[in-house]
Amino acid sequence: MKEAIIYLRNKGIRGIYKGIIKQIFFKIDPEKVHDNTLRLGKILGSNPITRLATRACFSYSNKILEQKILSIKFKNPIGLSAGFDKDGYLIDIIPSTGFGFEEVGSVTGERCDGNPKPRLWRLKKSKALVVYYGLKSEGCEAVAKRLKEKFNIKKCKIPIGISVAKTNSKLTASTEAGIKDYVKAYKAFAEIGDYTTINLSCPNAYGGQPFHNAKNLNLLLSKIRKIPSKKPIFLKIAPDLSEKQLDDIIKIAEKYKINGFVCTNLTKDRENLNIKNKILDENLPENGGISGKVVEELANKNISYIYKKTKGKFIIIGVGGVFSAEDAYKKIKLGASLIQLITGMVFEGPQTISEINQDLTKLLKRDGYKDISEAIGVENR
Numbered sequence: 001m002k003e004a005i006i007y008l009r010n011k012g013i014r015g016i017y018k019g020i021i022k023q024i025f026f027k028i029d030p031e032k033v034h035d036n037t038l039r040l041g042k043i044l045g046s047n048p049i050t051r052l053a054t055r056a057c058f059s060y061s062n063k064i065l066e067q068k069i070l071s072i073k074f075k076n077p078i079g080l081s082a083g084f085d086k087d088g089y090l091i092d093i094i095p096s097t098g099f100g101f102e103e104v105g106s107v108t109g110e111r112c113d114g115n116p117k118p119r120l121w122r123l124k125k126s127k128a129l130v131v132y133y134g135l136k137s138e139g140c141e142a143v144a145k146r147l148k149e150k151f152n153i154k155k156c157k158i159p160i161g162i163s164v165a166k167t168n169s170k171l172t173a174s175t176e177a178g179i180k181d182y183v184k185a186y187k188a189f190a191e192i193g194d195y196t197t198i199n200l201s202c203p204n205a206y207g208g209q210p211f212h213n214a215k216n217l218n219l220l221l222s223k224i225r226k227i228p229s230k231k232p233i234f235l236k237i238a239p240d241l242s243e244k245q246l247d248d249i250i251k252i253a254e255k256y257k258i259n260g261f262v263c264t265n266l267t268k269d270r271e272n273l274n275i276k277n278k279i280l281d282e283n284l285p286e287n288g289g290i291s292g293k294v295v296e297e298l299a300n301k302n303i304s305y306i307y308k309k310t311k312g313k314f315i316i317i318g319v320g321g322v323f324s325a326e327d328a329y330k331k332i333k334l335g336a337s338l339i340q341l342i343t344g345m346v347f348e349g350p351q352t353i354s355e356i357n358q359d360l361t362k363l364l365k366r367d368g369y370k371d372i373s374e375a376i377g378v379e380n381r
C-alpha cells in the first residue's frame, strides 16, 4: 500500500515537473535556474516544517538498499554528485530529498569566482549539460568554517563527502603550487564530513588535469597521506583516460591505500558519438566538459575496467548519465557500490531519486537479491 502511494506521488510530481516546471526552467539561463534552486534549497532546509514537507514529497526507504561501506552507513545508494552544492549550502535539506548521501564541492584551496559567464548550457536532445564553471568556490576556509559550525550542532542525517580540488588559477599551475593548494583544502576538511574525494579531473581549470600524471599523483598523495585524517579517500577521475593511464593511477592508489574511485567526471571529447543534437552541436561551446547521456558509456567502461582489474578491491562510486533505476542498476552490476547524479535530476525532476530507489528495489527483488551489496559487480566477477 505504502509503495503504491509513493508510486502515485512520484508520478504526480513527475507530471508537474515535466509538464510545467521544466518547460519554464528550460527557457531560462541554466546558471540562473541553478542559483535559484540553491536559494530555494537553503530556505527549505532552514526550518523543520519545510524539511518535513519536502520529506513527504520525496522520501523513500527500503532495507534492501541499505549498506555499510568503509564503516559509513548509507540508507540508499543514490547521492548528489559534486558540483551542484559547491559551497555546502544544501546539507540541511538534502537528507529530506531522498538522496542517500551528498558530495559537497569541489572546494578549492583559495576562493575562486570560476570562469567567465556563460558557463552552463543544455544539450536537450543529447540529454546532457555542458559545464564550464571552472571550479567556482568560496574556498576551503570559508566552507570548512560553515560546515564545522553545522556539524557541531548536529551530525548530518546522511553521509557527506567533501570534494577538494586545486584552485583554478595561474598561481597554482606548477606542480609544487598545485600540491600546496590541494593539501590546504584537504587539511581544512580532514575532520569534517564522512569521506574526502580528491578531484583530479576538472576539465575546465587553468593548466588542465596535471594530477592524472603518475609522477605528479605520486607526489600529491605522498603529501596528502602525511596529514592525519580518519576519513576514507576517493579519487575522482576523467572518463577520457587511456588504459595505461588508468593502470598507473590504480598502482599509485594501491600504494597510498586509497579507498576508492569516483568514475567519472565530465568528458572533454567533442567527437563523442552520443552528442545527438545536431543544431546545438554547431553551437557546442569550444570549452567545457559534457555530462549526462554523453558521458554515460565512458563512465561505465571505466567502472568495469577498474572493478575487473582490481577484482573489486576499491569502492567505486559510479556517476554519469544516471536517469533511471535501470541506469543505476547497470553501474552497480558493473562494480559500483554507490551512484551519484546531477543531470538526470535536471532533465527528469527532483522525484527521480525516489523513483530510482523504488524501482531499484523492484529490480533487486526481481533478480532474487536480499540486499544491494550482493549485486555489486555481478557482471564483472
Ligand SMILES: Cc1cc2nc3c(=O)[nH]c(=O)nc-3n(C[C@H](O)[C@H](O)[C@H](O)COP(=O)(O)O)c2cc1C
Residues within 6 Å of the ligand: 081, 082, 083, 084, 086, 105, 106, 120, 129, 131, 133, 135, 163, 199, 236, 264, 265, 266, 291, 292, 293, 295, 319, 320, 321, 322, 340, 341, 342, 343, 344
Ligand atoms: C553544473 C555542474 C557542475 C559540476 N561541478 C563539479 C565539481 O565542482 N567537481 C566535480 O568533481 N564534478 C563536478 N561536476 C561533474 C559531476 O559531479 C558529475 O561527475 C558529472 O556531471 C556526470 O554526472 P551526471 O551525468 O549525473 O551529471 C559538475 C557537473 C555539473 C553538471
